[in-house]
Amino acid sequence: MKNPLYKRVPRELKSDFGKYIALFLFLCLTITLVSGFLVADGSTLSAYNESFSKYNIEDGHFTLAQKADSKWLNDLEDKEDIKVYPMTYKDKPINKKHTIRIYKNRKDINKVDVMSGKLPKEDNEIAIDRLYAENNNLEIGDNLKIQNKNYKIVGLVALSDYTALFKNNTDMMFDANKFTVSVVTDKGFNKLNDNGIKYCYSWDYNHKHMTEDEINDKADDIQDEVAKTGMVTDFVKEADNTAIHFAGDDMGGDRVMFIWLLYIIMIVLAFVFAVTTRNTIEKESSVIGTLRASGYSKGELLRHYIVLPVVVTILSAIVGNICGYTFMKGYMAGMYYHSYSLPTYVTKWNGYAFVITTIVPALIIFVVNVIVLAYTLSLSPLKFLRHDLKRKKKKKAVKLPNWKFITRFRVRIILQNRSAYIMMFIGIILANVLLVFGLMMAPLLTHFKSEVMDSKIANYQYILKAPVDTDTKNAEKYCVRTLENDNGEEITVYGIEENSKYLKDKDLPTGDKEVLMASSVIEKYSLDTDTNYTLTDKYTHDKYKFKIKDSYKYPATMAVFMTRDEFNKVFDKDKDYYTGYFSNTKIKDIDESYIASTITEQDLTVMADQLDDSMGQMFIIIGGFSIMLFILVIYLLAKIVVEKNAKSISMVKILGYNDHEASKLYNTSTAIVVAISLLLSMPICNYIIKGLYFAMMQDFNGWLTYYVAPYVLPLTVVIGGLSYIVVHFIQSKKIKKIPMSQALKDME
Numbered sequence: 001m002k003n004p005l006y007k008r009v010p011r012e013l014k015s016d017f018g019k020y021i022a023l024f025l026f027l028c029l030t031i032t033l034v035s036g037f038l039v040a041d042g043s044t045l046s047a048y049n050e051s052f053s054k055y056n057i058e059d060g061h062f063t064l065a066q067k068a069d070s071k072w073l074n075d076l077e078d079k080e081d082i083k084v085y086p087m088t089y090k091d092k093p094i095n096k097k098h099t100i101r102i103y104k105n106r107k108d109i110n111k112v113d114v115m116s117g118k119l120p121k122e123d124n125e126i127a128i129d130r131l132y133a134e135n136n137n138l139e140i141g142d143n144l145k146i147q148n149k150n151y152k153i154v155g156l157v158a159l160s161d162y163t164a165l166f167k168n169n170t171d172m173m174f175d176a177n178k179f180t181v182s183v184v185t186d187k188g189f190n191k192l193n194d195n196g197i198k199y200c201y202s203w204d205y206n207h208k209h210m211t212e213d214e215i216n217d218k219a220d221d222i223q224d225e226v227a228k229t230g231m232v233t234d235f236v237k238e239a240d241n242t243a244i245h246f247a248g249d250d251m252g253g254d255r256v257m258f259i260w261l262l263y264i265i266m267i268v269l270a271f272v273f274a275v276t277t278r279n280t281i282e283k284e285s286s287v288i289g290t291l292r293a294s295g296y297s298k299g300e301l302l303r304h305y306i307v308l309p310v311v312v313t314i315l316s317a318i319v320g321n322i323c324g325y326t327f328m329k330g331y332m333a334g335m336y337y338h339s340y341s342l343p344t345y346v347t348k349w350n351g352y353a354f355v356i357t358t359i360v361p362a363l364i365i366f367v368v369n370v371i372v373l374a375y376t377l378s379l380s381p382l383k384f385l386r387h388d389l390k391r392k393k394k395k396k397a398v399k400l401p402n403w404k405f406i407t408r409f410r411v412r413i414i415l416q417n418r419s420a421y422i423m424m425f426i427g428i429i430l431a432n433v434l435l436v437f438g439l440m441m442a443p444l445l446t447h448f449k450s451e452v453m454d455s456k457i458a459n460y461q462y463i464l465k466a467p468v469d470t471d472t473k474n475a476e477k478y479c480v481r482t483l484e485n486d487n488g489e490e491i492t493v494y495g496i497e498e499n500s501k502y503l504k505d506k507d508l509p510t511g512d513k514e515v516l517m518a519s520s521v522i523e524k525y526s527l528d529t530d531t532n533y534t535l536t537d538k539y540t541h542d543k544y545k546f547k548i549k550d551s552y553k554y555p556a557t558m559a560v561f562m563t564r565d566e567f568n569k570v571f572d573k574d575k576d577y578y579t580g581y582f583s584n585t586k587i588k589d590i591d592e593s594y595i596a597s598t599i600t601e602q603d604l605t606v607m608a609d610q611l612d613d614s615m616g617q618m619f620i621i622i623g624g625f626s627i628m629l630f631i632l633v634i635y636l637l638a639k640i641v642v643e644k645n646a647k648s649i650s651m652v653k654i655l656g657y658n659d660h661e662a663s664k665l666y667n668t669s670t671a672i673v674v675a676i677s678l679l680l681s682m683p684i685c686n687y688i689i690k691g692l693y694f695a696m697m698q699d700f701n702g703w704l705t706y707y708v709a710p711y712v713l714p715l716t717v718v719i720g721g722l723s724y725i726v727v728h729f730i731q732s733k734k735i736k737k738i739p740m741s742q743a744l745k746d747m748e
Helices: 004-015 017-054 070-080 130-135 186-191 212-227 242-283 285-293 298-337 351-377 381-385 405-416 418-455 519-525 564-570 606-644 646-654 659-697 712-737 740-744
Strands: 060-064 082-086 089-094 098-104 112-117 125-129 143-146 149-159 179-184 197-205 232-237 460-464 476-484 490-496 514-518 532-536 543-552 559-563 580-583 595-599
Touching: 004 017, 004 298, 017 242, 017 298, 017 351, 017 606, 060 212, 070 082, 070 212, 089 143, 098 143, 098 186, 112 125, 125 130, 125 143, 130 149, 130 179, 149 179, 197 212, 212 232, 242 285, 242 298, 242 351, 242 418, 242 606, 285 298, 285 381, 298 351, 405 418, 405 659, 418 606, 418 659, 418 712, 476 564, 490 564, 514 519, 519 543, 519 559, 543 559, 559 564, 606 646, 606 659, 606 712, 646 659, 646 740, 659 712
Parallel strands: 098 179, 125 149, 490 559, 514 543
Antiparallel strands: 060 197, 060 232, 082 197, 089 098, 089 197, 112 149, 125 179, 143 149, 460 580, 460 595, 476 490, 476 532, 476 580, 514 559, 532 543
């Protein structure tokens, strides 16, 4: 026979509609956000992974100071069993501060994905990176002026070896705003002069089925052969190529973050469900006692009370997944495509996303509710009939000081509802962690840029291909070299004049292998002064041990500083050796063909600019989501407090208190808890975020100084307070609807 208890389910839903709609919305929003992200992440990651074989991405490349001899290339191919492809490119300035990297059309390796338009066929046609075009409002049909000649944009493309637009593999961050890659016809390429030309060669293994160790050994052999030429200026294995792997690594990291976010929210929400379910049992204790006395088993009642939480969860998951697979998926994918030059996107079914956003939440909520219900329903029918759901003897009420009656009354409310208020405190912490993170990132990037500008060495840092003299006033010679630390992160080593006018505040140490360590390295790796720090040359594998004498505030890059004399001594260079110039004015008497690169203010802040541009939307989503989370958690738990005390509120009204005064008694108690929770959560949030930030930045190439703007924490408290005001008005209406007759019900 059909269980008649199921007829109560619609009535229960109707009577507690506010609670269940809040739970539904909260679950639905969470699953929409996570499902949309995971589908977008999985689809873009799939397109990225497939691009390696689809577009035949290189296994590595090297750059020589001059064009390689064809016989030497053939010998290299035969000896190492590889195929080498010329990938010569030319870097040209456009739009004054922008750089365009021009390649010939690719047919065999690192192929081009045409996103819209077509590949160039005429000498004056060009296809440029889609993301750069988007960031600079360029469209098909527009013209680009290169070397005083107009090139017509005929296609927007993604180059498979530039999913992240890194100008150099050593750069801390890619730059999709001021740097782009492009392809032209062979004739169009040859018509450009050779200023900025780089003789780059990509290789492809003839045998693809090799282990990771075999691939590394093979790459090392190739590197040794290339190094014998004495002309190598760059050597990058495919696994070390940030332009290829940065996007894929970033997507993987984001995925883990969102999955943990889902689990944390689900656990908190499961306990909220449990608290609300227990509150329902307390309200209906006499009914449950009667049913138990009438012969209904604990199992039948448990199945009855578990129905609504499970149904709400499943409906939330279905609606959330539908929203995730539609508009949220497109929004999340759009954020990736606004950051990276990924190949064409195709939505793919994500079974993993379905499991963790639908089955896992349902299981978590089911298990937690079953445990709470089974524990509560194990009480005797008599206890339910008496509304006595406590297992231990009633403790004596806490003796309170001789405060005013109203104050003592509110304290009693807080003590009697402490379980709900503890959950409220946990929910506020979670919401505020998300909100603070969303609010802090934009000012953190602005602060970083300000620090970089304040601590810059010079307005211009020139790196030369070969030593060239200049008559530019105040230009100062320096040396620079890139090494790696034990974590494989590249550290720039500067050799600067002993009494340099460009190094501010600190004097360079003059002892044997003594260095100043940039604050960025000190902070990231928690280094101490007067300790040794080992760096390695990634080409020769030579190790150099330096002694850290002091730190130097230089957040722009991971670097160490020593005197030029000591630099030349350590690296076995001539006494007069140098690689570039510091200058506060532009050097005009050195031909561009002798300049390898020029570092300006824009280059130093490119990391912050790019993060702000690509992650700005994510900060907005996190901030908005955390506010909704805050409102829903406070609403649910404040609602429980009001419902749990409905009889007391009714009695208060009988004693002569009007609706407004009754609301002040109970809502003010909740307001006090919210206010205290907001204030106590700030240092806790700051501690949690700082720990998460430092852990997150360990996998990041470079370092952004941790900074929380002074207004962020107060603003979080204000936003929390304003959010509570919304809940306050809703609960005030609920208190107004409680009739005086409520106190006369279930009287013993």
